[in-house]
Amino acid sequence: MKKEDKLRVNIAGIKLRNPILMASGTYGYGTEYTRIEGVDLREIGGVILKGTFLKPRKGTAPPFRAVETPAGMLNAIGLESCGIDDLINEKIPRISRFTRVFANIADGSIDEYAEIAGILNKVSELSGVEVNISCPNVQKGGQAFGTDPKEAYRVIRAVVRNCDNHPVIAKLTPNVTDITSIALACVEAGANALSLINTVVGMAIDVSSKRPYLTNNYGGLSGPAIKPIGVARVCQVYQAFKKNGISSKIPLIGVGGISSGKDALEYILAGARAVQLGTINFRNPRAYREILDYISSYLISGGYRSISDRRLVGSVRLYK
Numbered sequence: 001m002k003k004e005d006k007l008r009v010n011i012a013g014i015k016l017r018n019p020i021l022m023a024s025g026t027y028g029y030g031t032e033y034t035r036i037e038g039v040d041l042r043e044i045g046g047v048i049l050k051g052t053f054l055k056p057r058k059g060t061a062p063p064f065r066a067v068e069t070p071a072g073m074l075n076a077i078g079l080e081s082c083g084i085d086d087l088i089n090e091k092i093p094r095i096s097r098f099t100r101v102f103a104n105i106a107d108g109s110i111d112e113y114a115e116i117a118g119i120l121n122k123v124s125e126l127s128g129v130e131v132n133i134s135c136p137n138v139q140k141g142g143q144a145f146g147t148d149p150k151e152a153y154r155v156i157r158a159v160v161r162n163c164d165n166h167p168v169i170a171k172l173t174p175n176v177t178d179i180t181s182i183a184l185a186c187v188e189a190g191a192n193a194l195s196l197i198n199t200v201v202g203m204a205i206d207v208s209s210k211r212p213y214l215t216n217n218y219g220g221l222s223g224p225a226i227k228p229i230g231v232a233r234v235c236q237v238y239q240a241f242k243k244n245g246i247s248s249k250i251p252l253i254g255v256g257g258i259s260s261g262k263d264a265l266e267y268i269l270a271g272a273r274a275v276q277l278g279t280i281n282f283r284n285p286r287a288y289r290e291i292l293d294y295i296s297s298y299l300i301s302g303g304y305r306s307i308s309d310r311r312l313v314g315s316v317r318l319y320k
């Protein structure tokens, strides 16, 4: 098998050139990166667009929307969006010439999620729809949908009902006690794949002013600091799926702190079939190349048929 063929993956029926996707919110609407030397979007598996709302939104007021932390960053960009019309008429046609494109849905009520899903369902250039269930549920006092299995079920069910042309990927938050119950609820609701994890709630305080660094007080921690959390979450969900006999049917997409080929492979050994790169894109937008090269060499030296080899995905040898 050719080197590039070994990297091809199938996620919920969607064939990807390789297992590298760009994470929502860290890659804008994709085309910004076409102007960076050494970046070629045709070389990656796909891009997940910034979270989409029905109407344009500005997100959290500047200036204090992001701050660097040890081995990561905290952001409270808020869910900034160009709105669904601009997304469909301008953004998606531009980026889909280069690579596979996935939308990411975010909104404050189940009806709004469902409405957006129904609109995106008719967009043929899309390869799939990722549903960010870390958003606050306005009808339930602002508690995130993804922290309660019943609410996670309701929102994913509503999206799946309105979106039968595209695979639906539920994106889970790590900010829960038992992620496996949320994951199973999403599958029961009809999710075709899961992405995990979104950012981890964090805070940084300026000791001179005694003020939080972020105007929003709290933010989402991303970057290398969260990789062990992401790997653990993927492993926990993969093991729960194995117990329920669905580990080969519902692919997991690992995201959180990946900055090297070894990081990506950790996620794959924990149970992921594809991975997403987020914060690393700010520091090194060409990182995907090194990651792909590393994975290719690992496959060849280990004698693996492909990245989806059974001896690889979820093959971590856990202690009893």
Ligand SMILES: Cc1cc2nc3c(=O)[nH]c(=O)nc-3n(C[C@H](O)[C@H](O)[C@H](O)COP(=O)(O)O)c2cc1C
Binding pocket: 023, 024, 025, 026, 050, 051, 075, 077, 079, 104, 106, 132, 171, 197, 198, 199, 221, 222, 223, 224, 226, 255, 256, 257, 258, 276, 277, 278, 279, 280
């Ligand atoms: C600035 C920023 C904006 C983000 N916006 C979104 C978003 O709109 N929707 C979403 O599902 N996740 C969003 N995320 C979360 C990332 O997609 C990813 O899950 C998280 O950053 C962990 O990956 P990383 O450590 O590789 O960055 C955002 C992350 C960052 C840093």
